[in-house]
Amino acid sequence: MRIGAHVRDDLDPLGAAEQLGVDLVQLFITDPQGWKKPQPHPQAQQLRESTIDVVVHSSYTINVASLNNRIRVPSRKAVDQQAAGAAELGAIGLVVHGGHVRAGEDAEEGFANWHKLFERQADSGGFAVPILVENTAGGERAMARHLDAIARLWDAVGDFPEAGFCLDTCHAWAAGLDLSDVVDKVRAITGRIDLVHLNNSRDEFGSARDRHASLAEGTIDSAVLVEVARAARAPVILETPAETVRADLQLLADATS
Template sequence: MRIGAHLRQDENPVATANELGIDIFQMFVTDPQSWKKPEIHPHAEEIRNSPIDVVVHSSYQINVASLNNRLRMPSRKAVEQQAAAAKDLGAIGLVVHGGHLRDGEDAAAGFENWRKLFERQADKGGFGVPILIENTAGGSHAMARTLESIERLWDAVGDFDEAGFCLDTCHAWAGGEDLVGLVERIKAITGRIDLIHLNNSRDEFDSGRDRHANIESGHIDADVLLELMKTAGAPGVLETPSEGVAADLEYLRSH
């Protein structure tokens, strides 16, 4: 069982990962709040050669489902560029949020835009790494908040080899999905879980709020998170508040 953490601002993530004693780390390859093209990481060779696995999280503004050309087109380009950067680092995948539509827009068109992302890239030879679509916490027009929406999304993209799934526990809780038995329900839809974002929540069930808490300090029973991690059969990455990550890692190891 591989356990790790998201290393947000670390210049040398491998050194930090070694200090934490983790098996996998998550990182950005560009400013997560911008459309900047990724540059070659100063420690790229060290990341590639490290036995510690790496996964890349895409920038936050990406929304490939959008019906707005001025958002969807740069989103597609950003996924392509960040996937290439992830491949260069030897990453196991690129995590991309499911995205959302605006009020009154047809959800079917949003799911079709996800399919077009993979179709267009397949014509170019593929992304080179799995695109790990992450469930999201809020929004009545989200593409991957509920199991129903995830099923519709998977009907659109599930036949592509590079389509993977990242399950965020805080997002599922905030989105109103019972975490008990969730792994089995997700796998019945997608057939896979490639990565777990193992986060507790600062807010109540079905709040729609994406505010992460450390493993033992949120509204989710820590035992439920442990059981989910054990049954998922996938590496787990903490995206919990940084001051509590070391304690979170120790808790997970001890259990």
């Protein structure tokens, strides 16, 4: 199992990886709250040549499911640009949240917009790295919160070779998904889990709130989280608080060694 963490120093992920003693890092390559195109990364060549695996998390502003042209169109462009930027780092994938439609809108159009994202890109040769769709914590019209929605989303994108899946445990817990069998249920739908975001939650089961906690201190039994990591058989990224991430890495390493 390759275990790593989201690093806070986006400009020096290699230094962060060395300090944490990990062989896998996740980072942003542009402002996560904005729409700016990624700029060349100062460690691009070193990252490509390193044994450290890289995952890029896309901007939070992206919502390719949106029926609003002013959101959907720049979202498609941002996914393309950030996937290209991720490829420059030799990344194993770009994590993109499932997104949502608004009240009164037809969810089927949101799933169709996900299909169009991959279909349009296929005309240009496809994405430069796998697009890892991440399940989300809340929203009744979310594309990737409930299992039935994930199934409808996968019907729309699963046939494209770049489509992958990222399972976030805090999001699943907040969405009301039973973590004891969530890996099996997601894999039955998607056929794959490419990455795990292993996070505990500050909130109760089914809260629809996305607030991460350390592996040992949240409302999810840490033993359950360890079993999710084992069952998924995929690289694991911790997005736990900065002050506990070292202890979280050690807990997971000890439990899975």
